[in-house]
Amino acid sequence: MPLATARVTTTRPARYLKQLVSHMSHKATTALTPDGRGTITVASGTCTLGTTPDRLELTASAADAESLARVQDVISRHLVRFATQEELAVEWTAPIDGGELEPVTPAVDAYLLSHHTAADDVLGELAVATREATADAAHMQVSSDEGALLTMLTRLTTARFAVEVGVFTGYSTLCIARGLADGGRLLACDVSEEWTSIGRPYWERAGVADRIDLRIAPALETLRALDAEPVIDIAFIDADKANYPAYYEEVVRRLCPGGLVVLDNVFLGGRVLDPAYQEEHHLAMRRLNDLIAVDERVDSVMLPVRDGVTIARRR
Secondary structure (H helix, E strand, O other): EEEEEEEEEOHHHHHHHHHHHHHOOOOOOEEOOOOOEEEEEEEEEEEEEEOOOOOOEEOOOOOOOHHHHHHHHHHHHHHHHHOOOOOOOOOOOOOHHHHOOOOOOOOHHHHHHHHOOOOHHHHHHHHHHHHHHHHHHHHHHHHHHHHHHHHHHHHHHOOOOOEEEEEOOOHHHHHHHOOOOOOOOEEEEOHHHHHHHHHHHHHHOOOOOEEEEEEOOOOOHHOOOOOOOOOOEEEEEOOOOHHHHHHHHHHOEEEEEEEEEEEOOOOOOOOHHOOOOOOHHHHHHHHHHHHHHHHHOOEEEEEEOOEEEEEEEEE
């Protein structure tokens, strides 16, 4: 359970943050962002630091509980040492597993779902059909608010050519297709004829089936067969997570200037925040999240929407 936080009440949060980052730079890897956030990485783990007007906020992470305790001890001891004019209380929360994190509380979640343009009957019935047909896999379908976001982003880009990597039962496909400009096309990539067939009748009912080109084949093959020139106005990636870096690269190099790539599940249920999770898809998502943040080809933002959504715009 290698995540813990501390909120340290102080009249000098920004000063202590800078002092701690500067001092630790001699024995650790540190970073200080222009907006005043800090990161300290020692052999046993990492601590990120932020401020509010009256407190210093710390988040420590490590691969195991013993390593986490060492990170907490190092940060606490040095922080208290700097506080010569006040007595600081550094009280860490009990360690938690990254998979237990909730981007929003259930009350906020319920409020969000009741305050967006409501899904119509076609989308609602497709959601029901998905739950009935896919049982435990139904969680792979995007939520109604995320679907509304996809439609809005597609319309805002006035997209004429869209790409979707990972169709499942076609809810997100329908949302994207509805947002396309007149004459627009959506290339929808998936490997399951069974699951995608669930969505086809609903695409027909919504009057968008003629906009959707469904390809049942490995998505990388489909993407690599596209023109190498910028042709994509918007892309949505929601497929096997280990291949996200490859999907992203094939898409972003083909994005038109101003085009968007939207990536779902960038939190992996909170597990990307937790170094204890070391499976292939965890490592791939961490690498990609880090890459996008510094990718000079795009401007990006990561949002706490559902299981984490990143939106990157081609410069």
